[in-house]
Each structure stands twice: as structure tokens, then as C-alpha cells.
Amino acid sequence: MRFVIIGGDAAGMSAASRARRNDPGMEIIVLEQGRDVSYSACNIPYNIADPRREMEDLVVRSARAFREKQGIDLRTGHRVEHIDRAGKTVAGRTAGGEPFTVAYDRLLIATGADPIKPPIEGMDLSGVFVVKNLEHGRRIKTFLRDRQAKRAVIVGMGYIALEMAEALSERGLAVDLIKPRAGLLPWLDPALSQPVRELLVARGVGVHDGYPIERIIAEGEQLRVIAGELRLEADVVIAAIGVTPNASLAREAGLDVSVGGSIAVDRGLRTSDSAIYAAGDCADSYHIVTGEKTWIPLALRANRAGWAVADNVCGQQVELPGVAGTAVFKVFAMQVARTGLNEAEARGAGFDPVRVQIRSKSRAGIYPGAQPVYVSMVGDRASGRLLGAQMTGIDQVAHRINAVAVALLAGMGVAEFSQSDLAYAPPFGPTWDPLLTAANQLVKQLKG
Amino acid sequence: MRFVIIGGDAAGMSAASRARRNDPGMEIIVLEQGRDVSYSACNIPYNIADPRREMEDLVVRSARAFREKQGIDLRTGHRVEHIDRAGKTVAGRTAGGEPFTVAYDRLLIATGADPIKPPIEGMDLSGVFVVKNLEHGRRIKTFLRDRQAKRAVIVGMGYIALEMAEALSERGLAVDLIKPRAGLLPWLDPALSQPVRELLVARGVGVHDGYPIERIIAEGEQLRVIAGELRLEADVVIAAIGVTPNASLAREAGLDVSVGGSIAVDRGLRTSDSAIYAAGDCADSYHIVTGEKTWIPLALRANRAGWAVADNVCGQQVELPGVAGTAVFKVFAMQVARTGLNEAEARGAGFDPVRVQIRSKSRAGIYPGAQPVYVSMVGDRASGRLLGAQMTGIDQVAHRINAVAVALLAGMGVAEFSQSDLAYAPPFGPTWDPLLTAANQLVKQLKG
Numbered sequence: 075m076r077f078v079i080i081g082g083d084a085a086g087m088s089a090a091s092r093a094r095r096n097d098p099g100m101e102i103i104v105l106e107q108g109r110d111v112s113y114s115a116c117n118i119p120y121n122i123a124d125p126r127r128e129m130e131d132l133v134v135r136s137a138r139a140f141r142e143k144q145g146i147d148l149r150t151g152h153r154v155e156h157i158d159r160a161g162k163t164v165a166g167r168t169a170g171g172e173p174f175t176v177a178y179d180r181l182l183i184a185t186g187a188d189p190i191k192p193p194i195e196g197m198d199l200s201g202v203f204v205v206k207n208l209e210h211g212r213r214i215k216t217f218l219r220d221r222q223a224k225r226a227v228i229v230g231m232g233y234i235a236l237e238m239a240e241a242l243s244e245r246g247l248a249v250d251l252i253k254p255r256a257g258l259l260p261w262l263d264p265a266l267s268q269p270v271r272e273l274l275v276a277r278g279v280g281v282h283d284g285y286p287i288e289r290i291i292a293e294g295e296q297l298r299v300i301a302g303e304l305r306l307e308a309d310v311v312i313a314a315i316g317v318t319p320n321a322s323l324a325r326e327a328g329l330d331v332s333v334g335g336s337i338a339v340d341r342g343l344r345t346s347d348s349a350i351y352a353a354g355d356c357a358d359s360y361h362i363v364t365g366e367k368t369w370i371p372l373a374l375r376a377n378r379a380g381w382a383v384a385d386n387v388c389g390q391q392v393e394l395p396g397v398a399g400t401a402v403f404k405v406f407a408m409q410v411a412r413t414g415l416n417e418a419e420a421r422g423a424g425f426d427p428v429r430v431q432i433r434s435k436s437r438a439g440i441y442p443g444a445q446p447v448y449v450s451m452v453g454d455r456a457s458g459r460l461l462g463a464q465m466t467g468i469d470q471v472a473h474r475i476n477a478v479a480v481a482l483l484a485g486m487g488v489a490e491f492s493q494s495d496l497a498y499a500p501p502f503g504p505t506w507d508p509l510l511t512a513a514n515q516l517v518k519q520l521k522g
Numbered sequence: 523m524r525f526v527i528i529g530g531d532a533a534g535m536s537a538a539s540r541a542r543r544n545d546p547g548m549e550i551i552v553l554e555q556g557r558d559v560s561y562s563a564c565n566i567p568y569n570i571a572d573p574r575r576e577m578e579d580l581v582v583r584s585a586r587a588f589r590e591k592q593g594i595d596l597r598t599g600h601r602v603e604h605i606d607r608a609g610k611t612v613a614g615r616t617a618g619g620e621p622f623t624v625a626y627d628r629l630l631i632a633t634g635a636d637p638i639k640p641p642i643e644g645m646d647l648s649g650v651f652v653v654k655n656l657e658h659g660r661r662i663k664t665f666l667r668d669r670q671a672k673r674a675v676i677v678g679m680g681y682i683a684l685e686m687a688e689a690l691s692e693r694g695l696a697v698d699l700i701k702p703r704a705g706l707l708p709w710l711d712p713a714l715s716q717p718v719r720e721l722l723v724a725r726g727v728g729v730h731d732g733y734p735i736e737r738i739i740a741e742g743e744q745l746r747v748i749a750g751e752l753r754l755e756a757d758v759v760i761a762a763i764g765v766t767p768n769a770s771l772a773r774e775a776g777l778d779v780s781v782g783g784s785i786a787v788d789r790g791l792r793t794s795d796s797a798i799y800a801a802g803d804c805a806d807s808y809h810i811v812t813g814e815k816t817w818i819p820l821a822l823r824a825n826r827a828g829w830a831v832a833d834n835v836c837g838q839q840v841e842l843p844g845v846a847g848t849a850v851f852k853v854f855a856m857q858v859a860r861t862g863l864n865e866a867e868a869r870g871a872g873f874d875p876v877r878v879q880i881r882s883k884s885r886a887g888i889y890p891g892a893q894p895v896y897v898s899m900v901g902d903r904a905s906g907r908l909l910g911a912q913m914t915g916i917d918q919v920a921h922r923i924n925a926v927a928v929a930l931l932a933g934m935g936v937a938e939f940s941q942s943d944l945a946y947a948p949p950f951g952p953t954w955d956p957l958l959t960a961a962n963q964l965v966k967q968l969k970g
Contacts, residue, residue, distance in 0.1 A: 084953075117888055117948045131888055362943070373953045374946045395941050402945035411945055440565055440579055472950040473921035476957075477928045480942050484932030493843050494928050495810070497850035497859055498822045500565045502920040505532075505821045509924075 075100050077387050078178035080154045082106030085354025086184035088380025090146045096388040102146045107153035110208040111137050118211045123241035129211045157327040159347055180387045183324050187317035187355035187371045196290030201297050202311045223309035227299045230315035231258050236405040239279050249279045250306045256284035261416050263431050266448045266466045273408045319356045332358040333369040341393035343383045353379035360396030363414050364423040370397055400479045407468040411475035414462025414482045417452050426455040430515040434508035436469035438500035445469035451512040453488040453520050460488045488516045523548055525835050526626035528602045530554030533802025534632035536828025542592045544836040550594045555601035558656040559585050566659045571689035577659045605775040607795050628835045631772055635765035635803035635819050644738030649745050650759045671757035675747045678763035679706050684853040687727050697727045698754045704732035709864050711879050714896045714914045721856045767804045780806040781817040789841035791831045801827035808844030811862050812871040818845050848927045855916040859923035862910025862930045865900050874903040878963040882956035884917035886948035893917035899960040901936040901968050908936045936964045
């Protein structure tokens with residue numbers, strides 16, 4: 075049995091390692107177009123923040139370790155350009171321009187996602203970057219150091235944009251954020267996003283939402299971002315407006331595609347060709363709340379899908395339930411967390427959503443250091459089912475969301491969730507955890 | 523309808539307030555033997571830690587507010603000594619010695635728990651205290667201040683004993699902990715309790731487990747705790763070896779009692795007399811994992827039970843699923859959390875437990891500030907069901923336990939829990955949360 079994997083990051087290398095553990099004798103070939111494998115992409119902003127650290131610190135396991143310790147035939151600099159499903163081969167070129175062809179019994183496409191380049195004039199100027207992989211990180215760090223950059227403009231206000239805003243502020247740069255549509259984190263209730271905005275402004279970050287960029291121009295080494303009346307000077311511009319699944323190989327091979335152009339897979343991670351799997355940021359998944367397909371490129375589900383592919387390739391029958399859309403990030407001291415659906419998403423998915431929004435505290439009110447915790451929680455009027463929650467605050471927010479994530483996986487009703495025996499001690503929350511206060515209010519609203 | 527409540531703390535006042543919200547016209551009488559109502563008992567150690575704070579800071583809502591704003595007939599200094607179930611009256615004496623009798627339609631017994639006085643010679647000496655209510659707290663604070671106490675011995679090593687050890691250390695006292703049996707937090711695996719012991723020792727606290735105290739003697743103002751060869755000098759001795767349900771009124775009235783002498787109630791909080799409810803630390807509850815009766819005196823379930831009683835008195839049909847035994851506390855920087863059953867408890871409850879114990883990290887390994895997180899997780903071999911987890915660590919441990927608490931309420935299997943879409947970002951954990959790492963290993967063990 076020869077198991078061939080296209081792509082050597084989270085999903086691909088998880089699958090390779092797991093397949094090796096499952097089957098010491100299996101032939102496992104990984105074809106990676108770049109030179110980096112198995113690195114922590116989520117840590118790139120934190121690495122950029124610290125000039126003393128090398129981007130190589132983010133490598134979780136070296137190519138050499140995969141080859142020598144695990145006996146995985148890992149070929150970096152191998153770009154696959156074509157999948158021949160009938161002949162069960164993949165073909166492409168090495169970084170040196172040599173053509174190659176590799177036959178497979180089972181194939182995993184784990185090609186990840188690419189950063190979206192905004193269609194703006196000037197995106198190709200020197201000093202304008204996207205940020206997704208280690209190579210991007212290296213280029214940005216080198217540029218920041220060589221130019222002694224003092225001012226940055228970040229295009230986008232999603233979590234990577236905000237993490238980059240913190241990272242560059244930590245390095246001493248003045249930072250402006252800009253995006254075309256009004257609204258910072260528009261998937262949050264205004265009461266939840268407002269504290270995020272206030273903290274950004276308090277930390278000196280310019281927040282310019284509602285400014286469509288017309289172009290970026292260069293005057294010598296100085297960049298200028300032009301959006302109507304607004305002109306932002308910058309030494310460096312970083313576009314972080316999101317990513318798109320890298321599904322072109324699959325599409326050209328005639329495999330089914332799905333939400334956002336991602337590769338369609340079943341719960342066992344099989345594409346529309348039963349010999350070919352897809353996993354990670356290039357593939358779709360099921361949403362456990364809606365039961366429908368979704369595309370949420372995050373690290374945990376990539377690792378989990380990689381394992382499931384390896385198990386299935388090795389003859390097991392693993393099916394993944396899907397994702398809840400749980401996500402968390404930090405910007406400066408602010409923690410932002412979500413799982414499941416917000417009110418608009420719930421309505422879009424055909425539910426009749428009821429939403430409560432509360433403000434509670436991170437610790438017992440009289441315990442030193444108690445901070446506001448903002449919670450939105452959404453339930454379905456018809457069924458009473460819990461659909462999702464969002465939270466913000468600067469103290470002990472992130473992990474709280476996991477209680478809701480588990481409740482979503484269990485398909486709990488709001489009333490049942492409100493009876494959860496959550497932990498209480500004064501340093502960690504009020505007697506009624508903010509989630510329980512929200513759930514208690516939502517139970518009442520659902521009855522009303 | 524006259525609703526009479528014996529006891530004016532968490533369960534009693536929760537019930538009174540909720541009954542008032544449910545029914546603006548109901549006659550609600552609360553009979554409280556002391557002078558304090560509705561205070562945060564869990565905050566007493568933290569209040570003792572800070573000489574600048576008054577014990578009155580812990581009052582959540584004043585007796586006056588209950589009377590004037592909510593129209594609750596709250597009678598402090600009223601000690602109930604007898605329940606006449608046939609006549610539906612309660613009788614007792616005021617603090618001034620006046621007898622009183624009050625008739626009820628529905629009665630709630632919310633008499634709480636009393637601290638256990640260890641049967642040791644010398645427990646009545648000046649400078650020897652128990653700690654459970656505000657009055658105890660006041661006496662301890664006054665004594666510490668007046669005597670300028672420098673050395674403390676704490677009898678017991680449960681969570682209140684450890685919180686008191688931190689509190690007195692914060693005030694600058696030298697602290698020794700002592701208990702008769704060997705083992706600090708014996709319900710934790712040694713790998714989990716060892717970091718707690720190490721931190722206590724590092725903070726200068728003497729940890730003397732396995733020393734049965736023979737007696738406490740006084741030489742002038744100096745106290746000496748004698749346990750065989752071990753002699754501990756102290757200005758103050760605090761016994762915190764646990765609490766016992768205050769169920770004597772109920773027992774004398776012929777109501778059924780249960781685990782540990784607590785008052786037996788059904789899921790609707792009714793005692794064996796359908797006109798009488800019991801709630802809070804004096805009453806038992808169901809354990810959601812074993813389905814059996816248990817007695818776990820903690821604040822959240824007291825509040826929740828108080829609400830449920832009020833709802834049922836007002837004609838609703840509320841049934842509580844029970845408790846998971848979730849508990850969390852902090853001692854110095856160390857966070858200790860548990861929910862459900864440990865291995866020994868699971869075996870005692872008739873399961874065939876399988877346990878894993880792992881060490882992971884609180885943040886991504888390369889993120890600054892990552893600290894060890896120790897997790898034990900227990901599942902049932904026959905059913906695959908998740909039975910419980912315990913965790914210790916100094917960073918981001920407490921809230922993690924709630925994901926397991928919700929899973930227990932849902933009756934999840936370990937395999938299902940292992941598919942939870944838990945939050946990931948480098949400041950908050952590894953890609954695989956420590957709970958998922960434990961669950962993944964436990965899934966393997968359960969198969970093996």
C-alpha cells in the first residue's frame with residue numbers, strides 16, 4: 075500500500091505520522107512544494123512580534139526527523155501540478171525544474187489555503203505583504219529589520235489582522251487597521267465588539283473601518299494607502315483579509331467542490347473519488363449545529379482530519395462529527411471567543427433564533443481583579459436548542475467558551491445546559507458563571 | 523400562601539428572592555438564627571487575607587434590602603428549635619430569649635452545614651477557631667490583629683484549609699498544615715498533587731500529613747499542637763477539616779436523612795414530607811454520573827436548589843438533574859479542578875474504570891508563559907462513558923474543567939468528547955487542548 079500526501083503541514087504531516095504509527099510497513103510519500111513542513115502557522119504573529127526569535131522556532135518537527143525517525147519519504151520542493159485519477163498518479167515539478175510522477179494507492183490532498191490578495195493597485199509594491207506561511211513571516215521580519223520600519227498599515231480586521239496589529243505594536247510600530255466595510259468584528263454584538271475597539275484605540279492603533287482602499291502608492295521607500303479622504307503613511311503594509319482554499323488541483327481533477335471553493339469530503343474525509351482524501355484548510359467539513367457543509371480553516375480540525383484520514387487509509391472506519399466553529403483569539407489583553415452560530419447565522423441556517431446579551435464578571439465581584447465579561451448566547455425558539463455563544467473580556471474568557479462547544483456537540487437544549495455543574499471559586503468567577511447567567515436568561519426568553 | 527424559610531444564606535435567600543419575583547403577593551418569612559444573611563462564605567479566606575477589608579464586604583444583599591425592596595419578612599436572631607409537621611408550624615426562640623411560633627403552608631429548610639470540630643483536647647482554647655460563617659471570620663480577623671499573630675497551625679488539608687494557608691501567608695504569618703492521614707489531596711493522582719505540595723513548600727508552608735494530633739495546649743498566649751514527636755508552635759490554630767449538614771431539626775421532625783446525615787430530597791427538592799423542602803448544604807442531591815444520592819456542599823448548587831424550591835412552591839414542576847461534583851480552588855498560584863469521579867470513586871460506584879494521566883501545557887509550547895497542565899481522566903471500560911477528570915497547574919486550568927462538566931451532564935462517551943471542537947490559539951493552549959490529549963489517550967486505553 076502506497077499512501078501519497080500532497081502538502082506537508084498540519085493535516086498532511088498529522089496523517090503521515092499517524093499512518094506510520096498505525097502501519098510500520100506502509101510506504102508513505104509526502105510531496106511538499108516549499109521547504110517548510112509541520113510548523114505552527116498560528117504562532118507566526120507572535121514570532122514576528124519578537125525580533126530575537128527565528129521563524130524556524132515554529133517548526134514543530136523537522137523534515138529530517140520525519141525522514142529518519144519515522145521513515146516517511148518526505149520530498150520538499152516537490153510541487154504537484156496534476157492528478158491523474160484514472161492512472162492513480164500525481165505529476166509535477168521539483169524546485170529545480172525536474173518533472174516527477176508518483177503513483178498512489180491512496181492519495182491525500184492537504185494543500186491548505188492561500189492568503190487572499192485584495193484586488194488593489196499597488197499590492198505588488200515592495201513593502202506590501204500577505205501573511206500565511208513561514209516564508210511570508212521570514213520576509214516580513216527581514217523587511218521590518220532592514221528598513222527599521224516605524225509605521226504599518228494592516229488591511230483587514232479579522233483575527234490574523236488583529237494579532238498582527240498587536241505583534242507590530244509590540245515591536246514599536248505605529249499601526250493602522252483599515253477595511254472597506256464598517257464594523258469591527260461584525261459577527262459580534264456591538265456590546266461585545268466595543269470593548270475590543272476601545273482597547274485597540276487605547277493602545278494607539280488606528281481603526282479605520284468603512285474605508286474602501288483605492289490604491290497603494292510608493293514615494294521612494296514610503297508607502298501611502300489611499301482610501302478616499304483617508305491617506306495612511308506606512309513603511310510596511312500587510313494584507314490579512316482572509317484565506318481561500320487551495321483546491322485548484324482537486325478541481326482540475328474533476329473532484330467535487332463545496333463551500334467557498336473548498337474540496338467536498340464526507341465524514342470519513344473521502345472526496346468524490348474514493349481513493350482520494352482531502353483534509354485541512356483545503357477541505358470542507360460538517361457543521362455540528364446546522365448539519366450542513368461549512369468551511370472553517372483552523373488548526374485543530376486540520377490535525378484531527380489528518381488523523382482520521384490515516385486511520386481510514388489503514389482500514390478503520392472513522393467518521394468525524396464536524397466542527398462547531400469554535401474560535402478564540404487575543405488582541406493585546408482582550409480575549410475574543412465564539413462557538414456555534416450567532417443570531418444572524420442561526421437565522422440564515424433556518425432556525426428561529428432568540429438571543430440574550432449579558433455583562434457579568436470574570437471573578438467574584440468582590441475578588442480583586444474582577445473584570446467585565448460580555449456574553450451573547452443564542453437558542454432556537456422552536457426546539458429550545460442551544461445554537462451558539464460569543465464572549466469578550468480581558469480576564470478568563472477564552473476557556474469558558476469550551477463548555478458551550480461541548481454542549482453543542484451534545485446537541486443540548488438551553489435549559490439542560492443551564493443546569494451544568496460549572497466550577498465556582500471566587501478567583502475564577504461569580505457563583506453563577508457568566509455562561510449560566512446568560513443561559514438562565516435565555517431559558518426565560520425562550521419561554522416568553 | 524405562606525412560604526416559611528429556615529436559614530438566610532445562599533439557598534434560603536435565593537429561594538426567598540425567587541419566590542418574590544415569581545409571586546408579588548406571596549407571604550414570605552425567613553427565620554435566620556444569626557445576624558448575617560446572604561453573604562459570600564467562599565470569599566471568607568480572601569477577606570481574612572486582607573486586613574484592610576471588613577467582613578461586612580462579603581454581604582451580597584443586606585437584610586434591609588430584602589425587607590424594604592423585596593417585601594420579604596426577614597427575621598434575624600430567630601432560632602427555630604422545632605418543626606410541628608402535623609400542625610404545620612415551626613417554633614423557637616429569638617436571640618433575646620422570646621419564644622415564637624410561625625405557621626407555614628410550605629416550608630424550606632436551608633440550615634446549611636456546620637464546621638466539624640475535631641475531637642481533640644484543647645479545641646476550646648482561646649486562639650483556636652473553626653471557619654465557616656462571617657462571625658467566625660470576624661473573630662479570626664480580630665484575634666489576628668489584636669494578638670499580632672505570627673504563626674498559625676491549620677488542621678486539615680482540604681480546600682478551605684489550603685485557602686486559609688494562602689490567606690494567612692499573605693498576611694505574613696508562618697503557616698503549618700497538619701492532618702492525621704498521609705496524603706495531600708488524596709483524591710488526586712500523585713502526579714497531580716505533587717505540584718501542589720511543592721508549591722506549598724516553596725512558599726514556606728509546612729505540610730505535615732500523617733500526624734494525628736493528640737492535643738493542643740496553651741502556655742500563656744502561646745499554643746502548641748502536639749502530634750507524637752511533632753510539636754508545632756502557634757499563636758492561632760484554625761481547624762478546617764470539613765463540614766457536616768445541619769439536619770438536626772429535620773431529623774427530629776422525622777424527615778428522612780441520607781448521605782452523611784444530609785436531608786433526603788427528591789429532584790424537586792421535596793423532603794419525605796411533601797409540604798417541606800430542603801436545599802443547600804443541609805440537603806442531599808443526585809450525582810449525574812452515578813445516578814445515586816450524594817452530598818456535596820457547594821455554593822452553586824445551593825443557589826440553584828433555592829431557585830428550584832421557589833419555582834416549585836409557586837406551582838411549577840422543576841426537577842434538577844443533580845451535581846457532577848465539579849469543584850475548583852486556588853492555593854497560591856496553583857489551580858486545582860475536578861469534576862465527576864476519580865478512579866477510586868468510579869470503582870466504588872460499580873464502574874470498571876480506566877484512567878489516563880497526562881502532562882501537557884497551558885499554552886502553545888513555544889508561546890511565552892506556557893506552564894505544565896496535569897490531567898487525569900477516567901472512563902468506563904464497559905460503556906466507554908466519560909466518568910470524570912481532575913487537573914492541576916498554575917496557568918489556565920480552572921475553566922478547562924467545565925468542558926468535562928458539560929460532557930458529564932450530557933452523558934457523553936470518551937470517544938464523543940474527544941471530538942469536541944475546543945478553542946485553540948497559542949496564548950490559550952496547544953492545538954490539542956490538554957483535555958483532548960487526555961481523551962485521545964483514554965479512547966485508546968478503552969479499546970485496548
